[in-house]
Amino acid sequence: MNPKKAIALNKKKQRQKLIEIGIVLGLVFIFAVILPILLPGFRLRLLGRILSLSIVALGIDLIWGYTGLLSLGHGIFFALGGYGLAMHLKLQLPDGQLPEFFTLYGVRELPWFWYPFYSFPVTIMAVIVIPGIVAGLLGYLVFRNRIKGVYFSIITQAALLVFFNFFNGQQKLINGTNGLKTDTETIFGMLASSDLAQKTFYIITVIALVVVYYLCRLLTSGRFGRLLVAIRDDETRVRFSGYDPTGYKVLVFAISGAIAGIAGALYTVQTGIITPKFMEVPFSIEMVIWVAVGGRATLIGAIIGTLLVRLGQTFLSESFPEVWLFFQGALFLIVVTVLPDGIVGWWRDFAWNKLRHILGLQKRIITYPSLEENPEVIQEKAELEEN
Amino acid sequence: MSVLIEGLFNGISIGSVLLIAALGLAIVFGLMGVINLAHGELMMLGAYSTFVVQNVFKPWGEPWFSFYIVVAIPIAFMVAAIAGLVLERGVIRFLYGRPLETLLATWGVSLILRQFVRSVNWLLVICVAVFCLLFFAGMTFLSRRSDWERIRNWTLAILLPLSAAIAVATGFLMSKVPVLTKAWFSARNVDVTAPSWLRGGVKVLGFQMPYARLFIIALTIICLVAVYWFLNRSTWGLRIRAVTQNRAMSSCLGIPTAKVDALTFAIGSGLAGVAGCAVSLLGSVGPNTGQNYIVDTFMVVVVGGVGNLFGAIFAGLGIGIVNYLIGSGTLALMFSSIEALKPLVDFLLFFATSSMAKVMVFVLIIGFLQVKPAGLFPQKGRNVEL
Numbered sequence: 026m027n028p029k030k031a032i033a034l035n036k037k038k039q040r041q042k043l044i045e046i047g048i049v050l051g052l053v054f055i056f057a058v059i060l061p062i063l064l065p066g067f068r069l070r071l072l073g074r075i076l077s078l079s080i081v082a083l084g085i086d087l088i089w090g091y092t093g094l095l096s097l098g099h100g101i102f103f104a105l106g107g108y109g110l111a112m113h114l115k116l117q118l119p120d121g122q123l124p125e126f127f128t129l130y131g132v133r134e135l136p137w138f139w140y141p142f143y144s145f146p147v148t149i150m151a152v153i154v155i156p157g158i159v160a161g162l163l164g165y166l167v168f169r170n171r172i173k174g175v176y177f178s179i180i181t182q183a184a185l186l187v188f189f190n191f192f193n194g195q196q197k198l199i200n201g202t203n204g205l206k207t208d209t210e211t212i213f214g215m216l217a218s219s220d221l222a223q224k225t226f227y228i229i230t231v232i233a234l235v236v237v238y239y240l241c242r243l244l245t246s247g248r249f250g251r252l253l254v255a256i257r258d259d260e261t262r263v264r265f266s267g268y269d270p271t272g273y274k275v276l277v278f279a280i281s282g283a284i285a286g287i288a289g290a291l292y293t294v295q296t297g298i299i300t301p302k303f304m305e306v307p308f309s310i311e312m313v314i315w316v317a318v319g320g321r322a323t324l325i326g327a328i329i330g331t332l333l334v335r336l337g338q339t340f341l342s343e344s345f346p347e348v349w350l351f352f353q354g355a356l357f358l359i360v361v362t363v364l365p366d367g368i369v370g371w372w373r374d375f376a377w378n379k380l381r382h383i384l385g386l387q388k389r390i391i392t393y394p395s396l397e398e399n400p401e402v403i404q405e406k407a408e409l410e411e412n
Numbered sequence: 413m414s415v416l417i418e419g420l421f422n423g424i425s426i427g428s429v430l431l432i433a434a435l436g437l438a439i440v441f442g443l444m445g446v447i448n449l450a451h452g453e454l455m456m457l458g459a460y461s462t463f464v465v466q467n468v469f470k471p472w473g474e475p476w477f478s479f480y481i482v483v484a485i486p487i488a489f490m491v492a493a494i495a496g497l498v499l500e501r502g503v504i505r506f507l508y509g510r511p512l513e514t515l516l517a518t519w520g521v522s523l524i525l526r527q528f529v530r531s532v533n534w535l536l537v538i539c540v541a542v543f544c545l546l547f548f549a550g551m552t553f554l555s556r557r558s559d560w561e562r563i564r565n566w567t568l569a570i571l572l573p574l575s576a577a578i579a580v581a582t583g584f585l586m587s588k589v590p591v592l593t594k595a596w597f598s599a600r601n602v603d604v605t606a607p608s609w610l611r612g613g614v615k616v617l618g619f620q621m622p623y624a625r626l627f628i629i630a631l632t633i634i635c636l637v638a639v640y641w642f643l644n645r646s647t648w649g650l651r652i653r654a655v656t657q658n659r660a661m662s663s664c665l666g667i668p669t670a671k672v673d674a675l676t677f678a679i680g681s682g683l684a685g686v687a688g689c690a691v692s693l694l695g696s697v698g699p700n701t702g703q704n705y706i707v708d709t710f711m712v713v714v715v716g717g718v719g720n721l722f723g724a725i726f727a728g729l730g731i732g733i734v735n736y737l738i739g740s741g742t743l744a745l746m747f748s749s750i751e752a753l754k755p756l757v758d759f760l761l762f763f764a765t766s767s768m769a770k771v772m773v774f775v776l777i778i779g780f781l782q783v784k785p786a787g788l789f790p791q792k793g794r795n796v797e798l
Contacts, residue, residue: 167778358517361516
């Protein structure tokens with residue numbers, strides 16, 4: 026490639042980067058500043074919940090879209106994060122007092138694992154680290170034996186059910202089925218359900234979403250990201266090329282679990298309660314469909330998919346509760362059979378070009394688009410013809 | 413001693429329910445590598461058809477009512493098998509080679525089926541019938557034209573919304589008739605009354621063996637023998653085994669693999685229906701009945717491996733027995749007399765509820781998979797992926 030063109034290409038890339046940062050900043054401005062002014066508190070809380078769910082969707086996209094591991098058990102990590110923060114909120118009491126539900130079951134002393142959650146920094150650490158460690162451990166035990174594909178999905182689903190049973194049955198440790206209510210507790214002296222606290226949670230959610238998005242971008246671009254895609258496409262070949270896929274899979278699964286933990290904590294404080302219901306089987310499968318609707322292996326798709334599906338669910342189930350399940354079932358079927366690349370994939374591969382044809386911005390291509398449009402391919406073609 | 417035998421019997425009876433539910437799943441998974449998350453809902457369809465058959469027999473009075481179960485089993489089989497066949501032809505056929513997508517699609521089907529039994533009424537049935545009639549008749553009619561390939565996309569784009577709109581319009585027109593809009597089952601659970609000869613039980617060695625449990629064990633054995641005979645002694649069984657071992661080679665040798673897939677799926681689903689019939693004897697049946705069994709049956713398939721029916725048998729009975737022994741506290745009771753094992757007893761008592769037993773069983777399964785990752789009887793051969 027001659028230097029002049031390289032510089033031009035570089036400049037183009039830099040310009041694209043600037044544009045993208047501009048778009049992201051604009052979106053953050055709209056979501057973090059304008060929407061809180063426009064929306065009433067109730068709707069804002071809903072939007073905050075949906076945005077925190079889109080953080081989990083990013084985590085799932087990381088392991089399913091890029092690495093090809095379909096986890097049906099992300100509810101575990103989501104709920105673990107939620108329980109972590111809820112336990113901290115429950116402990117905002119004068120010294121020596123126990124959260125009130127303990128007295129119902131005749132528990133006099135705080136169970137040992139509650140103590141670390143007195144401190145706020147430790148709680149924040151735990152919300153991220155504990156789900157990560159649990160995910161890493163489960164991943165290690167499964168991937169070590171080269172268990173993959175549907176077996177992995179089934180085992181994560183069984184793990185989900187097991188965690189559900191465990192949390193559901195332990196009244197004396199974490200209040201069992203009733204879960205932990207956070208709405209009536211205080212955080213930094215503020216009532217967690219007050220408008221100010223909720224607005225703060227909302228803005229933290231928006232910031233967390235952007236941070237996690239860039240983290241995922243970082244992970245999926247470059248060498249590490251290429252390895253993940255390689256594992257998805259042909260794991261045996263990766264192994265024969267001298268890499269050990271197990272370590273990478275465990276790492277990416279742990280990261281995805283930690284992301285789910287963050288999302289769970291944010292979701293919990295904006296819902297007002299965490300119960301073992303967060304670990305029910307349907308909820309975790311739903312998370313997968315958000316990613317599928319938006320488009321696998323496109324990070325922005327995960328966010329868009331979550332927003333669309335959850336907003337649709339809110340409006341449909343408010344007006345016709347019975348239709349929603351039919352609709353959701355149909356959504357699974359349609360996305361899998363007709364739109365395997367999701368909305369973003371469909372836009373990128375089909376609709377965008379079609380639109381440009383119709384507007385007359387681009388001539389119709391009969392061969393593969395990459396042959397006639399990709400600048401690197403055109404460059405090589407020109408160099409070949411010169412020689 | 414009698415405690416142990418009682419534990420074993422109850423364990424076997426739980427295990428046989430798991431086994432009969434997992435049998436169809438194991439066959440389908442072994443053949444096509446497809447995980448059918450709607451398997452539980454096919455069981456539920458079987459249970460609901462048992463309920464319907466029971467209601468048909470009720471007015472006929474006593475001598476007939478006692479034997480409704482004999483009629484219910486084949487009908488449950490047929491209903492679930494037809495549902496499975498439609499599922500395979502309509503959805504799964506397009507997704508072979510993409511197991512994760514199949515899993516999601518079958519989950520969608522399971523959601524639809526669950527809501528279907530909740531809200532099914534004559535109106536819904538009529539609407540679906542109108543839609544199918546218009547759409548499929550239109551498609552068949554137009555596909556006879558010589559320029560079918562050219563107009564296919566347009567036909568789909570026009571015919572689909574058109575027939576859907578007509579069906580919905582029919583629905584709105586008839587929605588005033590109260591007879592049509594009454595739900596068949598509603599969201600509440602329904603109860604299947606066991607016939608009189610299945611109530612009560614027989615006393616052996618000082619504990620009660622309920623007839624219903626014995627009946628399920630017998631039914632499981634019959635199903636196992638039938639499946640074994642079918643797979644190993646019949647022509648189609650031979651073909652199924654051939655496709656399981658090497659799909660490409662079987663296809664080359666003239667085995668109609670698409671037909672084999674459809675048949676296997678139908679039989680697997682039919683077995684789910686029989687399992688549903690068995691489950692309906694144990695308690696009331698609701699739209700979510702299938703969900704209670706689905707994860708456990710998957711565990712049976714994972715532990716058993718897909719190479720062999722015996723894997724499913726050992727795994728089903730093993731999981732059932734371990735589950736019961738831990739969950740009922742029988743194990744804790746057995747060791748309680750020995751003072752030295754006190755910590756072990758405390759540990760076992762912590763897990764001595766049915767939900768905590770599942771936690772323990774899962775830990776054991778994960779431990780087991782560390783030793784034998786592909787299950788008890790893994791698939792063998794050169795083309796097995798490692």
